[in-house]
Amino acid sequence: MSDLSPTEVVEIEICRRPIFVVGSQRSGTTILASSLRHHGALWYSTEGYILNEIFGPERLDETYAVARLNLNRWLAREGVTREEFLERMGLGFNVLLSSRSGGKRWIEKTPENSLMIEVLGTMFPGACFIHILRDGRGAVNSMVNKRTAPGWVTDITWACRAWRRYVDAALEYAASHPDRCLTVRYEELVADPEEGFEAIYQFIGVPYDRAPMDFFRTHRTSSSFRRRIRSRSSHEALADLWDVWPLQFKRIFLEDAGVAMLRYGMVSEEEMQQMVEDARDPSDESPSWTEELEGYRSRRDLAAVVERGVPRDAVMLVVSKGDERLLELGDREAWHFPRDEDGGHPGYHPADSEEAIARLEWLRARGAEYLVFPEGSLWWLEHYTGFRDHLAARYPRVVDELDKCMIYGLQSVRQVPTA
Incomplete structure (x- = not known):
């Protein structure tokens, strides 16, 4: 007679409050996660590149929707809700990372997670998200100048659209879930690590620890700024970076990321006007991004009047x-x-x-x-x-x-x- 029972109770360890660091490529996600690993209560290894590959931004929802359409399928017959389905899918990943974290809260950092942040919020109902937001000029410049980047990343059009897409997704989630997602400006964190890390500690609920901010100060990843630009303040460096870009880069950036720069408060109206002047081409009196910028301003003014x-x-x-x-x-x-x-x-x-x-x-x-x-x-x-x-x-x-x-x-x- 077999001694196997129909069911078996197995104890597993999970992290009830994991942490996800999200943001576009080249926005500081790596240095932030690497710094936080030096906190006594936190654990981080390296980028996973697992969740997005397996589940994708919409793959889980599509699978669930198709299965629920057929009343003879298990999900439909058992009345499994979307929330239950997604949470159970996240449980296995949680167990895997918790088996390596030594009882500490684990951190997952993969930029592509930004594109499925709403799904991750349901898969890990106790998770919190730290969104690091870098000025589009710095992030895009870093993408196209990264020495180890594959050839397609050198396309500034792709880089601008990728930055905007990742940031849009993260900020949309932060706006609707302010208790679960904190947005940290990269330039502000660089200027004042003490204040920035204290805000992060308070948000994720861990005690003060000086080690992460010390690591951040001394181990920031290599910058794509030229040496002269790196020696100046973040604001000055970004302005200098814009000055050295060729006209074509400036025009592409304004077309694909100009509205986002205004919407996210990364530049003032005066700064945007100067950027527009800098990108002016006498042979093109009405570039496409002019209409986009004016449309955004009109919608912004309308919202202010309605408010x-x-x-x-x-x-x-x-x-x-x-x-x-x-x-x-x-x-x-x-x-x-x-x-x-x-x-x-x-x-x-x-x-x-x-x-x-x-x-x-x-x-x-x-x-x-x-x-x-x-x-x-x-x-x-x-x-x-x-x-x-x-x-x-x-x-x-x-x-x-x-x-x-x-x-x-x-x-x-x-x-x-x-x-």
């Missing part, structure tokens, strides 16, 4: 031309105007004022409280004169900034005098 003039729990209609980015207005619920029955933009403008009025009142009856005309849609008020008169007669203007936007309040209806 001042519209309550946070409001439902707004935005004359959007179908641009989803115009609906990104903080906590407020924003709908396209016009809007079809499925909640999307119908793909065309109203035929006339009568149709515009009918669509407005239909959406107002369904909960819309404000109507927003961004700068690029103010022409409606000249083209649809009947619609404009309808708004003027019935609804108050709550914001009137003709250089940015116009907003009508739809909650109360004025009494329209009868003839």
